[in-house]
Amino acid sequence: MKIIYAYKKNIYAALKAAYLHLKLQEDGISRSKEALEKMHHQIKPHYIGLDENLNEVYVANYGRKKEIFNNVIKGLGNMYEEEVEIINLTKEEEQDLFQ
């Protein structure tokens, strides 16, 4: 299964959530604004790692509408029989995880 942490603005928060999921040290996340912005502007799901249940963990920007993002990604997953779980970070979660 693929697990995608989807965010709107704060990629750092999504990366932190993915790192927590993978039980990785969050020191590994770049604090460089340029590096994070570069990553944010790349339109693709960023692969972060594999969890203990062999699920692939990603972070991705959900764009303007998270409902459309969820539908298109899950729809494509269904087409190719790939199980996809999307965890949409709320605005508050993005702020909390940024601390």
Added chain:
Amino acid sequence: MKIIYSCFGGAHSSIVTASIHMGYLPVDRVATKEEILSVPFYDKAANSEIGIPFHMGVDQQCRAIYIMGMGHSRDFYTEMLYAFYNDMMYSNKKDVIFINVTSLLNNYTRLGGFMSRRLNIVGLGRPLTVYGIQRNYRFFTELVKNVEQTIN
């Protein structure tokens, strides 16, 4: 291979293009109002269904034809989908193509679609979408011919 026709709401232009591709609608003449209205999924998609791919059938070359609405950010979601697809498919055999048909729309269909799908004034909006589709029908058929020539 999978061909996915995409437009704004997945209710009109992508449905008509996919239907021409599937042979539900004629290529050599403008489809009648009745023909257009009898196409599956025409003017049916709800707002919450934007982004969900709907299977329209399998064409003569065994390609699966889908339609999908992508809202305002078609370029963003198309790029995201190609990236996700490339990530999913480990082999080099890539077999999906997204075709954006929004540029074929005219203001009659836009207005009719807005009235029918957003404002729920179906009685007025739906015939207006059909009128708009009929006015630009030759562009839809040309696109389908072009797609078939390009992919073959």
